[in-house]
Amino acid sequence: MAVDAGFMTPGNRSWVREWLFTIDHKRIGMLYLWSVLAFFTVGVFLGLIIRLELFRPGEDFVGPQAYNAIFTLHGVIMIFLVVIPSIPAAFGNIFLPLQLGAEDVAFPRLNMFSFWLYVIGGGTALVSLFTGGGAPDTGWTFYVPFSAQTTTNVSAAVAGVFILGFSSILTGLNFIVTIHRLRAPGLTWTRLTLFAWSLYATAWIQVLATPILSITVVLIVLERMLGMGIFDPARGGDPILYQHLFWIYSHPAVYIMILPAMGVISDIIPVFCRKSIFGYKTIVGSSLAIAFAGSLVWAHHMFVSGMSDTAVMVFSLLTFIVAVPSAVKVFNWLSTMYKGSIRPEPPLIYALGFIFLFAMGGITGLVLGSAGTDMHVHDTYFVVGHFHYVIFGGTGFGMFAAIHYWFPKMYGRMYDRKQATIAAVLLVIGLNGLYFPMYLLGLAGMPRRYYDYLPQFTELHQYSTYGSWITFAGLALMIYNLIRSRYRGPEAERNPWQAATLEWTLPSPPPTHNFDREPVVTHGPYDFGEVRDHD
Numbered sequence: 424m425a426v427d428a429g430f431m432t433p434g435n436r437s438w439v440r441e442w443l444f445t446i447d448h449k450r451i452g453m454l455y456l457w458s459v460l461a462f463f464t465v466g467v468f469l470g471l472i473i474r475l476e477l478f479r480p481g482e483d484f485v486g487p488q489a490y491n492a493i494f495t496l497h498g499v500i501m502i503f504l505v506v507i508p509s510i511p512a513a514f515g516n517i518f519l520p521l522q523l524g525a526e527d528v529a530f531p532r533l534n535m536f537s538f539w540l541y542v543i544g545g546g547t548a549l550v551s552l553f554t555g556g557g558a559p560d561t562g563w564t565f566y567v568p569f570s571a572q573t574t575t576n577v578s579a580a581v582a583g584v585f586i587l588g589f590s591s592i593l594t595g596l597n598f599i600v601t602i603h604r605l606r607a608p609g610l611t612w613t614r615l616t617l618f619a620w621s622l623y624a625t626a627w628i629q630v631l632a633t634p635i636l637s638i639t640v641v642l643i644v645l646e647r648m649l650g651m652g653i654f655d656p657a658r659g660g661d662p663i664l665y666q667h668l669f670w671i672y673s674h675p676a677v678y679i680m681i682l683p684a685m686g687v688i689s690d691i692i693p694v695f696c697r698k699s700i701f702g703y704k705t706i707v708g709s710s711l712a713i714a715f716a717g718s719l720v721w722a723h724h725m726f727v728s729g730m731s732d733t734a735v736m737v738f739s740l741l742t743f744i745v746a747v748p749s750a751v752k753v754f755n756w757l758s759t760m761y762k763g764s765i766r767p768e769p770p771l772i773y774a775l776g777f778i779f780l781f782a783m784g785g786i787t788g789l790v791l792g793s794a795g796t797d798m799h800v801h802d803t804y805f806v807v808g809h810f811h812y813v814i815f816g817g818t819g820f821g822m823f824a825a826i827h828y829w830f831p832k833m834y835g836r837m838y839d840r841k842q843a844t845i846a847a848v849l850l851v852i853g854l855n856g857l858y859f860p861m862y863l864l865g866l867a868g869m870p871r872r873y874y875d876y877l878p879q880f881t882e883l884h885q886y887s888t889y890g891s892w893i894t895f896a897g898l899a900l901m902i903y904n905l906i907r908s909r910y911r912g913p914e915a916e917r918n919p920w921q922a923a924t925l926e927w928t929l930p931s932p933p934p935t936h937n938f939d940r941e942p943v944v945t946h947g948p949y950d951f952g953e954v955r956d957h958d
Contacts (some may be wrong), residue, residue, distance in 0.1 A: 427835065429932030434782030446531035447935060451538050452516030453833070459513055462504040462545065467898065469497040471948050474857075474891040477884050480876055487874045491560035492575070494872070496552065498563025499580060503587050504545050507676065509822045510683035511629075512541070512594055515622045518829060519598060520828025521926035521933060524607025524942040529600040533593055541629055548583030562872060564673075567654040567665045571646040578647055581640040588637045591679070595629030598622050607925070609944035616924050616948040617700065620707045624714040628675045628682075632718060635671035639665065661839035670721035678717040678812060681781075682710060685752055685819020688774045691828050692756050693949040694922045695771035696763030700949050702755040709748030716745040727796045729908040735794045749785055753778060768920070769843035773824035776851045780816025783855075784809055787862065802872075803867025808858045818852055823847070823901065830905065830914030835931040838908035842900060849897030858891025924948045934954055 430449045434441050472493055476484050499929060516534065519815050520527055528534050530921065552558045556577030561569055571575050576942075602615070602623050615623075642665075645651045653664045693700045700706065722730060722738040758776060765771070787809045790796045800806065819831025848866045860883040865871075876884065918927040925942055926933070 425853045427930065427932070429835065429930060429933060430935045432935070436481075446526045446527070446536065447515075448516050448520050448531065448534060448536050449933060451534050452513050452518075454538055455508060455516060455541070456513035458542070458545070459505050459509050459957060462500050466497055466500040467895070469493050469500070471891055473497060474888045475876075477876070478541075479885075480878055480881060482875075488557075488560060488615075490874045491562075492558035494551070495559050495562050499548055499559075499584070501814075502563050503548070503584055504541075506680045506818050507587075507591060508594075508721050509818060510687060510825060511598070511625055511679070512537075512590075514687070514822075514825045514829065515594075515598060515683065517833065518926055519619060520605065520624055521603065521929065521937060522619050522924055522948075523601065524610060524938060524944065525605035526603065528597050528801075529604055530597050534597055537590045537593040537597070537822050540586055540593070544586030544590060546583070547586060547903060548580050550580035551583065555579060558683030564669060565640070565643060566669075567643065567646065568656075569661045570643055576770055578644050580642050583599045584635075585640045585863050586631045586931045588832075591629045592633045595626035595633075598626040599630065607942045607944050612945055613704070614947050616686075617689035617703070617710075618683070618686035619707055621682045621689070624710040625679050625682045628679050628714050628718070632672050632675040632679075635668060636676075639668040639672065642668070647653050651850055656714055663725070666725050666728055667722070670724045671718075674721040674724065676713075677717045677813070678713050680818045681821075682713060684777065684818045684824075685710070686779050687821045687825045687828070688756065689752070690922075690924070690948075691770045691824055692759050692773045693951075694828075694920050695766045695774075696760050697767055697952070698759055698763045698765075698949075699947070700755065701758035701761075702751075703947075703949070706752055706755050709751045712748040713745065716741065716748070720745050720792075723792050723797070726794045727801045731736040732750075733873075737759055739792055739794045743789065746785065746789060746792070753782060767844075769838075769840055769847060770824050770828035770920070772844055772847040773820050776847055777817060777820035777824060779851070780812055780820060780854060783859075784812030784814075784816055788813065800871055801864050803865035803870050804861040804869045808861030808865060811858045811861070812854075816858075818910060820850075823850070826905065828920070829926075830908070831919050832926060832929075832931050832933070834909050834912075835915055836908055836912035837919065838904050838912055842904040846897045846901035847895055848902065849900065851891075853890050853897050856888070857887055857894050860884070860887040860890070867887055921951065921953050 430447060442454065445451060472484065473490070476490055479936055516528070555578070556574040557576060559575045559577045559580040561575075565581060602619060606615075642651075642653050647655055650658065652660045654660045654662050656662065689700060689706055720738060720741045723736060723742045726735055766956070787805070790800065791806065791809060808908065827838070857892060864880055864883045867880065867883075869876060870957055915931050917931055920927070923946070925944070928935065928942070
C-alpha cells in the first residue's frame, strides 16, 4: 500500500538540489541519520577486524602498523562521526522543532551549513588515510608527544576533527535559541519533553566545551609544522598540558554522547508504561547537573600522569558527585515502571537494554573515579570495557531505541516487532559477551592499545571475539528489518504508541511545513489522559 511521503515527497527541483541544499530541519536530520549509519557500518567492520586480529597472540590478519591505523580510524569514526552527532544532530533536528510546535529550527540555513561542515570534516578525516605519510596511528586521543612526532598523516585527521567541532558548536547554538524562542503557546519550560531538556543541556556543553578541542588540535598542527615547543619537553613544553586540554573537552563530550540518549529513554519509558514520568523536575535538574558537574571532572583521566595528592582527591570526589544525577535518572526510570501498565514493545526493550548496559558501565566508572583502584587498572582493558559499556551500551542503545520509537513517524510504516525484539536480545547478549571479558582482562593486567599479548590472555580475548560475532548478528538483523520495513512494512497509524507529545499529532511522515496552524499546548508531555480524551 502506498504511504503519503510527507516531507520526503519529491518537489519540482532535482533530487540533489532538494536534499543536499535543503533547509528543512527534518530532511537535514535524515541526512545526518543516514550519514551516521553509514559511518557506523564502517566503524563496526573496523572493530570486527580488531577483534579478529586479537583472537590469537601474534600476527593473523594485519601487521602492527595497519592495526594501529585501523584502531585509530575506528576511534575517530565512532567518536566524532557517529556517537557525538548521532542523537542530537539526527533525531534532534527531526523531532525537536516538532516537539516544540515550531516550523523549523531558529536558523535553518545555519543548520544546513552545520551539516555540510560535518560532511567536509568527515571527508577530511577519511582523506588522511590515503594522503601524506599514511593513515594516522596515534589512537583517537592524538596524545603527544607521539602525535607531534609520527610521520603518519595526523595533521589531516586533526583538521577533520577541527571542522567537525564547528559543526557541533553551531548545532548546539541553534538548539539553544530554538528552545528559547520557538516554543508553541502554552509550552512552558515545565511542559517541555525530557528529550528537549536533554538536548538543551547537551547544547550548552557543545557551545562551551568544544572550542577547547578546536584550540587543542590546532596546537598539535602548530607543534608538528612549526615546532612551537608547546608540548615538547625538549623545547620547554609540557606533554601533560595536552592531556589537560584534551580532557577538559573530552570528558564533557562523554555527556554530549550520553545525555541525549538519556532524554530518549526518558521519553520512551512513560509511553510504554502508561504512567507520567516519576520525578520530572528531578530528571530535568539531573540533566543540568550532569552538564555542569561533568565539566569539572576531566582530571580523573590523569591520576597517574602526575598531579598533587590534593588535586587527585578533589577530582576523585567530583567524579563521585557526578555519578549522583546519573543514578537519580536510573532510579526515576525504574520508579516510573513500578506498577506501570507495561507494553514490551521494541523501543522499551532497547530502553531496558540501555539501563542495564549503562548501569554496568556507570558502576565500573566509579572504580576508575577512585584514585586507589584507578592506579591498578589505569590504561588496561578494564577502561576499554567501561568505555564501551557506557558509549555503545548507552548511546548506541539510545540511538537504537530512538530509531524504533520514531521509525513509524519518520517513514509512515511499521517494522516487524518480533524481529526487532530478537535483534535487541541478541545485542544485549553480544555486547555483554564482547565487553565483560575486557573487565577481567584489565583486572588481570592486560594493557589496552596493544597489538600483541601474552598467551595467558588468549581465552578471554576469544570470548570477547565470540561476543563481537553475536553483536554483529544482532546488528545485521536489526538493519535488515528496518530496511525491509522501510519499503514493505505495513502502514503505521498516526500515533501507534499512544504518546502524548506534539510530533505524534502530525501525519506520518510529517508534512513539509509541520503544523497547519500553530498548536496550543494544554497539557504535559506525559499526560496520557489527554490522549485518551482526544481519541
